[in-house]
Structure formats: structure tokens, C-alpha cells
Amino acid sequence: MSRFFSRVLIGFAFIIIDFHFGIDIIPDIIGYIIIARAIQKYAESKYNKTAVLLSYISGVISIIEMPIIYSAVENFPTVVFLLYGFITSIIQLLFYYYIFGIFFSFVQNTPHVNYTKRVKHLVVGSLWIVITSIYLFEITQHIILGFAVVIAGIALIIGFIMFIIYCYKMMKYGKLIELSEKVEHVETT
Amino acid sequence: MSKRFILMLAVTFIIFTTSSVILLQKEIEEPIILPIGTQALHMEEESFINMSYVTNHNEDIELKSIQVGELELVPYTKPYHFSVNTETEESDSLIQSYPYYDLHSVEFKVNENEYSALTAASNKNATAFFSNGVKQEFPLKLEVLTKKKEYLFVGVQSSDTAEGESETIFTITEAGTIEEIETVFPLANIKLYKEDKQMTLPYNTEKGEKLSIRISPNYRIWDSRYKNIIVHGTFATGEPFTEGIAQYIYELPPKKWMNDFVMEARDR
Numbered sequence: 001m002s003r004f005f006s007r008v009l010i011g012f013a014f015i016i017i018d019f020h021f022g023i024d025i026i027p028d029i030i031g032y033i034i035i036a037r038a039i040q041k042y043a044e045s046k047y048n049k050t051a052v053l054l055s056y057i058s059g060v061i062s063i064i065e066m067p068i069i070y071s072a073v074e075n076f077p078t079v080v081f082l083l084y085g086f087i088t089s090i091i092q093l094l095f096y097y098y099i100f101g102i103f104f105s106f107v108q109n110t111p112h113v114n115y116t117k118r119v120k121h122l123v124v125g126s127l128w129i130v131i132t133s134i135y136l137f138e139i140t141q142h143i144i145l146g147f148a149v150v151i152a153g154i155a156l157i158i159g160f161i162m163f164i165i166y167c168y169k170m171m172k173y174g175k176l177i178e179l180s181e182k183v184e185h186v187e188t189t
Numbered sequence: 190m191s192k193r194f195i196l197m198l199a200v201t202f203i204i205f206t207t208s209s210v211i212l213l214q215k216e217i218e219e220p221i222i223l224p225i226g227t228q229a230l231h232m233e234e235e236s237f238i239n240m241s242y243v244t245n246h247n248e249d250i251e252l253k254s255i256q257v258g259e260l261e262l263v264p265y266t267k268p269y270h271f272s273v274n275t276e277t278e279e280s281d282s283l284i285q286s287y288p289y290y291d292l293h294s295v296e297f298k299v300n301e302n303e304y305s306a307l308t309a310a311s312n313k314n315a316t317a318f319f320s321n322g323v324k325q326e327f328p329l330k331l332e333v334l335t336k337k338k339e340y341l342f343v344g345v346q347s348s349d350t351a352e353g354e355s356e357t358i359f360t361i362t363e364a365g366t367i368e369e370i371e372t373v374f375p376l377a378n379i380k381l382y383k384e385d386k387q388m389t390l391p392y393n394t395e396k397g398e399k400l401s402i403r404i405s406p407n408y409r410i411w412d413s414r415y416k417n418i419i420v421h422g423t424f425a426t427g428e429p430f431t432e433g434i435a436q437y438i439y440e441l442p443p444k445k446w447m448n449d450f451v452m453e454a455r456d457r
Binding site for chain 1 (some may be wrong): 190194197198200201205206207208209211212213216245246248286288289444
């Protein structure tokens with residue numbers, strides 16, 4: 001458990017830290033690969049396969065979204081560009097949804113289920129509001145929708161901070177569990 | 190996947206599909222240049238040709254240059270303008286975003302030694318070159334204004350009338366006749382007033398007479414940087430004059446105007 005969450009933390013650091021010089025010198029794809037590998041190695045849940053697939057797809061998208069390549073995408077016909085935007089947004093949403101699915105498999109029967117739910121609602125919920133209200137704002141340019149996008153954006157940033165804290169706490173909790181298991185093992189032997 | 194999450198995805202999909210259909214219906218194939226009225230070039234002053242154009246929302250198209258007769262002019266970059274982050278920077282020319290469209294405005298600085306070449310090409314079509322490779326011809330009328338003799342004096346700047354019109358009051362400094370009033374904003378409902386009474390053109394004026402020009406709200410002149418009302422006429426001596434009046438109201442075209450304008454331009 002602790003190893004899984006520590007890998008997720010490292011992977012997430014790659015995803016959120018951006019140093020752009022035409023290309024991202026801390027590429028997001030490495031983060032997605034670390035997360036995918038962590039799922040394959042340490043997680044056991046029905047969400048594994050899909051989460052790994054979504055993680056790799058997200059990695060590919062992160063390459064396309066580097067400014068140097070993205071300028072080519074921008075010049076695609078509007079229909080293609082709109083579809084691309086929609087698909088990438090939905091993949092991001094699914095990625096976090098499935099990641100939390102895996103998190104739940106770790107915290108089942110522990111006191112951390114409600115905490116996991118709260119972080120999930122904040123991250124997935126605010127990401128959903130951002131994506132959905134952006135489409136509405138695009139056609140209406142209504143100030144209230146613009147405001148909703150900003151508020152949801154702030155909530156998403158808070159959600160990501162909570163996500164980091166959550167992973168850190170779970171890593172520590174995992175270590176504690178492992179330690180107590182070892183102690184128990186020693187005692188019984 | 191939980192039912193609630195599937196519902197959330199379905200809502201996003203419906204909103205995305207609806208907005209995409211609307212966006213595609215509203216999409217314009219090429220930038221649309223807003224019609225330009227007479228542009229004034231001032232002797233012994235810096236002069237600019239101001240051009241505005243509409244693109245689809247978030248479409249990164251820049252007006253690279255214009256060809257007027259033999260002269261090629263490139264947009265004037267303000268000396269104080271600098272940018273730290275070129276990646277997130279909005280285009281320099283963007284002045285207002287509307288639903289579906291963006292309004293851009295670009296100015297071209299003209300040197301006095303280019304006036305003769307430009308006025309020779311005036312009343313003919315000029316060509317605009319956009320960054321996406323689109324080339325468009327547009328009518329351009331230029332007039333050189335001299336500062337020899339002032340016909341009018343703008344003492345009170347623009348204000349709003351009770352009817353919501355924009356009004357500029359001025360004093361006639363030399364007797365003469367006002368024959369024509371035009372603006373850089375075509376189709377503007379522009380009227381000459383004296384003490385709340387509308388005057389018809391040509392209108393004979395006396396020295397010291399106070400007059401005003403009113404523009405209806407939907408067609409306000411929305412770029413304050415230019416002498417954007419031009420008054421044509423003759424002095425009492427028979428000598429012709431052309432005077433520019435600056436409107437200091439910075440107002441952008443309303444949403445409805447922009448939508449109607451694009452729809453009309455698309456149908457043409």
C-alpha cells in the first residue's frame with residue numbers, strides 16, 4: 001500500500017510540475033507511466049485494467065499537448081478540434097474516477113473510506129464542473145458561467161492539493177500497517 | 190462505473206454536442222474585415238490606419254500586413270508592450286471576445302512621406318494578408334487633413350444624451366457650410382444638431398455657433414484613438430475644408446450588433 005501511494009505521489013508530481021521550454025522538461029508521460037506501473041505492480045481491483053489503459057492514453061495526450069505539437073492540432077478542422085478537446089477531457093475525468101476506484105480497494109474496511117470519498121468528490125466533481133461549464137461558457141460567454149469555471153478551477157486546485165496530502169497520508173498509513181504486520185509476524189514466530 | 194458518474198458523463202456529452210452544433214453553425218470560414226470609412230491622415234502628426242476584423246472565438250489569426258497601392262504596411266507595435274509568457278499571451282490584436290467570435294483591431298502607422306503614395310491609392314481596393322494565408326481585398330478611402338485653418342473647435346467632449354446617444358459638442362470657428370459628415374464606422378446613424386433640433390445638410394454655419402453631432406447607441410464609434418468623425422464643407426470664402434473630430438467614448442459593439450454583422454457578412 002505504502003509503495004503504491006508513494007509511486008502515485010511521484011507520478012503525480014511529474015504530471016503537475018511543468019517546466020516548459022517548448023517541451024516539458026519534466027514530461028507528464030513519465031508520471032503516467034509510473035502510475036500505470038504502480039497499479040500493475042501493487043493494486044488488485046476490478047479497475048486495474050481500465051486505469052492502466054487510461055493512464056497510458058493520458059500520457060500520449062500529454063505529449064500531443066506540448067505546445068510544439070499542439071499548434072498542429074489547433075489547425076485541424078473545427079469538428080476534429082472540438083472532438084479532440086472533448087475526448088481528452090473525458091479521458092482525464094475517467095482517469096481520476098478510476099484512480100479513486102483503485103484507492104477504494106486499498107481503504108476498504110479501514111477508517112479512511114469517508115476521507116477517500118471526500119477527496120474523490122472534490123477532484124472528480126470540480127473537474128467535471130470545469131469541463132461541462134466551459135462548453136456552456138463557450139456558446140453563451142455568460143459571466144455567471146465564467147465565474148462558475150473560475151470557482152470550479154479553484155476547487156480543482158484545492159482538490160489536487162488534497163489529492164497530494166491524501167496520497168502522502170495513505171503512504172504513511174500503509175507503512176504503519178506494514179510495520180504492525182511485521183510486529184505481529186515476529187510475535188507469532 | 191456508478192450510475193451517478195454515467196449520468197454526469199451523459200450531461201457533459203449532451204452539453205458538448207449542443208454547443209458544438211451551435212459553434213459549427215456560427216463558424217465563419219475566413220476573418221471578416223469590418224468596413225472602414227474614410228481614414229484621416231494628419232499633416233505634422235502621427236497618423237494611423239485602423240482596421241478591425243472578426244474571427245471565430247479563440248481562432249489565432251493575425252492581420253500580418255496590408256498592401257495599399259505599392260506600399261506594404263505592417264501592424265504598429267506599441268513601444269511599451271512586452272510580454273513575459275508568450276505561451277499564454279492572448280493575441281495582441283484581440284480587443285473583445287463575444288459568443289462565437291473575437292473582435293480584433295490593428296493599427297498601421299503611416300509616415301508623412303508615404304501620404305502621397307497612399308492617397309494616390311485611395312478609393313481603390315487594398316489587400317489584407319492574414320496569418321492563416323487568407324488574402325482579402327477591401328475598400329480603403331484616405332484623406333489628408335491639414336491644420337492650416339481650423340473650421341471648428343471641440344470644447345466639450347463626448348457625453349451621453351437622454352436617448353442614449355453619444356453626443357459631441359463643438360463650436361464653429363470660421364463661417365462656412367457643412368456639406369457632409371461621415372465616420373470611420375459605416376452605417377452609423379450620425380446626425381447634426383443645434384440646440385436639440387436636428388439640422389439637415391448642407392447647413393450654413395456662422396462663426397461662434399455651437400453645434401453637436403450625435404450617434405445612435407447601436408452604431409457608436411467604439412475606438413477612441415482616432416479622429417473618427419470627419420466633417421466636409423466649404424469656408425465662406427469657397428475654400429473647401431475637411432475636419433476631424435475625436436470621439437472619446439470607448440465602447441465596443443454590442444453582442445447583438447456583432448452577431449447581426451457576421452450573419453449579414455456571411456450571407457453576402
